[in-house]
Amino acid sequence: MFTKKAITLALACGLGSLSAGALAHTTSIGFVPGSSFGDVTFWTGSYSHGGTPVNEGTLTLTGVDVTYNQTLAFNITPTSTKPTGLVDGTNNFYWGSTFGSSLDKTLTSDPLISGGVVWWQGVTFSGLVAGTYDFTCGATCGTTAQWASWGSGTGQLTLTAQDIGGGTPVPEPGTLGLLALGLVGVAAARRHRAAS
Known part of the structure; x- marks a missing residue:
């Protein structure tokens, strides 16, 4: 009897975790230099759910070895064209494609996860300097099926002088x-x- 209940509970938990994963659809995060000195534009990518999506969610950057802490709402109109400058495995990454009981997925350079990214939404951070930053987007990438994060949406990245926007430095x-x-x-x- 105990075995039958344990198997039923295990199946229910397993199916529950798979259905939770199916509802979350931001599968990519990347960044490109902005147009002004100290600017970096971050992009999250999602596969299609039909129709044209609207902006949703926020992204937080916190300096690890530099002083910086800012949360901004995504405000660059979603586009169906991959933003210029995003290079898979260099400055654009995808949540790992392995399923399991954990929704914390690793970042990978696999662009074909879930059939690829169809929509991109962005936000530009200003006042950045070269250094290491924690990014957080998991629970705040979005709340609908279009933009909710597939993975934990947290990680760490190092921005070099080349990653930070152009302009003319003083x-x-x-x-x-x-x-x-x-x-x-x-x-x-x-x-x-x-x-x-």
Whole structure:
């Protein structure tokens, strides 16, 4: 009798975890440099549920070795075209495709998970510097089947100077001093030639 109840309970738990996994559909997260210095745009990807989705959810970035903590709502209109600059396995990752009793899935570079990503939504963070950040999107990626996270939606990433948006950085004071010293040297050399 105990065995029959244990098997029934195990099957119920197993089916329950599979149905919970089937409702969560954000399967990808990636990032690209923004258009201004210190900007990075983050994208989450989802497979299709029919129709055109709307923005949903938030993403949190917290500095590990830098001072930064910000939560922003996704606000870049969803697009059905993979955003320029996302490279699978480099700056774009997918939740792992192994099913089990845990919904905490690892990040992988497999773009074909669940048939691939069809929709992308984004958000741009400003004021970032090179360093290591924790990102959190799991319970906050979205609440509907379109954007709810398939995996834990948390992890850590390191942004390099190349990952952070373009723009023109303000030169450091030491750089300006060297420039001034160089200009003084050029002027002195010209003056010396003119006097000879």
